[in-house]
Amino acid sequence: MSPQTFMKQYINGEWQSGSSEKMVENVNPYTNQTLSNIPSASEEDLDRAYQAAEKAQQxxxxxxxxxxxxxxEELVKVVEKRKDEIVDWLVKEAGSTIVKAEVEYQAALGIIKESASFPTRMNGQILPSNTKGKENRVYRSPKGVIGVIGPWNFPFHLAMRSIAPAIATGNTVVVKPASETPVTSGLFIAELFEEAGFPKGVCNVVVGRGSEIGDVFVTHPSVKLISFTGSTEVGSHIGELAGRHIKDTALELGGNNAMIVLEDANIDKAVQAAAFGKYLHQGQICMAVNRIIVHEQVHDEFVSAFKEKVESLKFGDPSEKESVVGPLINHEAVKRIQEDIEKSVEQGASILTGGEAEGNIMQPTILTGVTSDMPAAEHEMFGPVASIIKAGSEEEAVKEANNSHYGLSGSVFTEDIHRGVEVAKRIETGMIHINDQSVNDEAHVAFGGEKESGIGRFGGEWALEKFTTVKWIGVMNGYREFPF
Structure with a gap:
């Protein structure tokens, strides 16, 4: 398909220019070169997309x-055939390193394959009744039209994580991709569904600024559920709008995830896991390790080994196979993170390694002497900065881990697996892993957070539940007697 395709909207099976006077500039975060300028969708374009989806869903x-x-099955073939193109776009549009793009591609493919099982898993029930001669039937059906707002960090996977299950359960979708990644979180996905032969109107994509079409995307009368992956601030606004209009939501929001390293942990394995969980995609992952809480008995040993590991990580051009850390999504992100580092240092933290930036590339950074009231520990960094907090006991480590508004993922390192599970149970989080890092996503397992990290669960039967609804139909065999 011509690159010109990715400068248009995809509505009711047709590629057409957006009718807004505004443009969405698609920029390579490493080179800062413009990949394309996309005429933005207007409210009228969005309305046509929703109407097309509503008609197609019937x-x-x-x-x-x-x-x-x-x-x-055809979609899987198309996605596999076009893998190299998908990876290339993830590198140049999202700043993904090759290894991150590969991880993302495999995760998205897993979601598609899992979703293919949903049509035969939409089970109903027959339940007994306390009314003689009656049976209670519960039927499961699709919700209707699903609005999907895609993110920029894992754009292909996280958009597909909602799109594929929604369509597989009999819904149709309208997608508003992230303005930073309009191709990988929307337009390329539309092209894949088109090539796989899906009927017109089943998958629609409108590219537009949130300031212009964001609110009406949520409040449009056709949409039954909004699935959003992104920041807690935006998610809160979406939830407020949806609640006002009595619409369901699936919100996967921010995280400030803790890795606890107990005194009996295998330090070498913990270091390896922490490096991957922190620096994959420059830490721009909602599940990324943000705070590493280390028992004081092994603190110095961990810090020394972690420093050596982090200083060996290659950073720079994401298209080079050896690169582990690529660019942040834009320079505003660099400035925000450096401000948090500076404020944390003013409050007593130390930069053990890194801290410098050139363009959108930021060195892998370690802060030590961090306390929970510092910005580095309090905020979701969303960048290549690891904050190490010393804990005097297991109890203190758990308290530190729970000292956050977020509760998405986490990790516990200990040689005693039973102890690890007992610690994990005490952490207020939707997901947590023993002797592993916090970045895990499997298509058949419940994915989601507690507190300000979101509402609802993705994955497997939990996604199936989210994208469908149930109806109770009571059936009398004969007729019942009434008291009046």
Missing amino acids: EWKVFTPAEVQSYF
Whole structure:
């Protein structure tokens, strides 16, 4: 397909220019070169997309499970065939390193394959009744039109994580991709569904600024559920709008994830895990390790080994295979992170290594002497900065881990697995891993957070539950007697 395709909207199976006077500039975060200027969608474009999705859903919802699965089987083939293009776009549009793009591609492919099983898993129930001669039937059906707002950090996977399950369960979708990654979180996905032969109107993509079409994207009368992955601040606004209009939401928001390293941990393994969990995609992951809470008995040993590991990580051009740390999404992110580092240092933290930036590339950084009231520990850094906090006991480590508004993911390192599980149970988080880092996402397992990290769960039966609804139909065998 011509690159010109990725400068248009995809509405009802047609590629067409956005009718807004505004443009969405798509920029390579490493080179700062403009990849394209996309005419933005207007409210009228968005309305046409929602109407197309609503009309298409009436036909799509009655396709047989085998018919839906055949479309998904073709989608898998198309995605596998175009893997190199997907990886290339993730590198140049999202600043992904090759290893991160590979991880993201495999995760998205897993979501598609898991979603292909959903059409035959939409089970109903027959329940007994306390009314004689009656049975209670519970039928499961799609919700209707789903609005998906894609993120920029893992754009292909995290958009697909909502799009594929929603469509597989009989819904249709309208996608508003992140303005920073309009291709990988939207337009390329539309092209893949088109190439796989999905009916017109099942998948629609509108590229536009949140300031212009964001609110109406949520409040449009056609949409039944908004699925959003992004910041807690934006998610809170979406939740407020959705609640006012009685619309369901699936919100996967921020994280300030802690890795606890107990005194009996395998330090070498903990160091390896912490480096991956912190610096994959420059730490721009909601699940990334942000705070490393280390027991005082092994603190110095961990810090020394971690410093050596981090200083060996290659940073720079994300298209080079050896690069581990690539660019941050834009220079505003660099400035925000450096301000948090400076304020934390003013409050007593020390820069053990890194801290410098050139363009959007920031060195892998370690801060020591961090306390929970410093910006580096209090904020979701969303960058290549690891904050190390010393804990005097297991109890103190748990308290530190829970000292956050967020509760998405986490990690506990200990040679005693039972102890690790007991510690994990005490952490207020939706996901946590023993002797592993915090960045884990498997298509068939419940994914989501507590506190300000979001509402709802993605993955497997939890996604199936989220994108469908149930109806109780009571059936009398004969007629019942009434008291009046």
